Amino acid sequence: MMDEPQRETALKFGSYAFLLAVVTLIVVPLYWMIVAATIPQSELFSSSIPFLPGTQFLTNFEALQNRLNFVRTIWNSTLIAVVYTLLSMLLCSMAGFAFAKYEFKYKEPLFYFVLATLVLPIQALVVPLFLLVSTLDLLNTYLAVILPWAANPLGIFLMRQNMQSLPDALLESARMDGATELQIFYKIALPTMIPSLAALAVILFINQWRLFLYPLVVLQEEAMFTIPIALSQLVGAQRVAFEQIMVGTTLAIVPIALLFIFLQRYFIKGILAGSVKQ
């Protein structure tokens, strides 16, 4: 039988070993991607597999920038993903709050109907969506990609599930203090839900950021390309520009990493517990 400090040490050691194993399996392919982005393509397929990053990143980036205006592409992707995320967070948290905390007629059918569309594969909706977007004269606009999944079934489901854990007593005491229903939503519900909102923001941003098939159809002008579409242009019949693809992919991952790091402080422990105690 181990004593308490020994068990604690074993637990710490085991936890770190486990994390390290998981992270290694995940990071090796990504690391290799960065290596491929920083070396000339001739070295990429040489007999000795390169293990260390090279110095060609800027050269490779220049080639990419000259081929497609990649700075413009990054701007397109960023603008679309940011506006989409904010819009969708607002819609989903409002609706999720209503479903979690109010009683109203047709509540269940309305909710389950949206939930049912969660299972619709994007690929299957491309044809009707394309027809719709071209009828609305939105082809080759940012709105064509921002609007369709702003009313996000996944988002409304997540917000409803989380808002249910919001204590009724908390909302009640605010009501007794004279808060209006709207104030209860944005002064009590939203701040308490910050960890969930942060998680939702990450989900929405990433979903939009890597969308491929649908934007490919509705954004056909090169000036409107998002990152995934731009990268797919680099795969030609004769030559695949691996080093340029890897530069583009490495750059595409940076905003996601920043998003995680930036949202970290919102994943604070015990926000919910704190507001119940008061």
Next chain:
Amino acid sequence: MATSIRSELQSSESYQELSDRLRFLRQNVSSVVPKIPGLPYLYISPFYLLFSVFLLFPTLYTIYLSVFSYEGPAGSEYIVSIQAWIFELTIPKISNLEFVGLAHYESLIFSDSVFHLSLFNTGFIFLIQVPLMVILALAVAIVLDSKFIRAKGLWRTLIALPVATGMVAYSTVFLLLFEGDVGMINQVLMSVGLDAVPWLTDRWMARITLVIAITWRWMGYNMIILLAGLQTIPQQLYEAAEIDGATMWQKFRFVTVPQLRPVLLFVIVSSTIGTFKLFAEPFVITGGGPANATLTVVQYIYRQAFVQLNLGYASAVTVCLVVIVSAISIVQVRRGGAAQ
């Protein structure tokens, strides 16, 4: 003597006050109905407005198309024809529709063996991959939530990064890892004297390769959601359990799992739906092969719609898929909710 009476009086007064307040509170708590009628509809209307235009309409249109047969355009009436990378897709002008009733559904249910195989493949991935990934994600989330782990943000970010890789990068990386004798994994295996594994050419190995790829990409994403859920569990519950002498397993079983149930349900349901909507991974890594062993339902829809231009048939497959996945999700939500 006098003071003791006074204090008794005071306390009875405050007791009265307290019980009044409590009654008032209770009345209010029982009535969750808001003071403004129609308010909930105001909250949900922006969502439902966009939903109706961009999701409901395309859905209804899909159902409508599923009872028609489309025999290809007369001449070359294409609205869109795109060739990019491994994608060749065409959207024809919608005309020449012929009403066929439920004929598509009949052949889907009774005779389309490729559809049945695609359902089997998708079901297999669902049964293996979802439990594997959720357990792994939960384990990582719990470890990351423990007090002694340092640089949590760094770990979390690294583990979730694969989600950000797009289709092109994803396929390039996985082909370089798994393809034939030139793939890095087989090179490593052969260099230590082992046989190369037919990752992409054997039916079952190809399915397993897909499970590995999907887990690599999505585990961190689900871990982030579970971690956010873990952090909303009040710390007092763990403290109370510790005072009662609960072991680590008991704390997990009787505090973490019940408290995490809504979030866990979310992760399981969305992963389930995710596997049934699987498209990118098989499309770029295995191409649905070998011999359709990794062909998923959505890949089949894509093939029918954009390559063979059977828009009506593709719509019928979509409707079938939606019915099947809805049924599974409803069972999951009911069971997950009922156990509370």
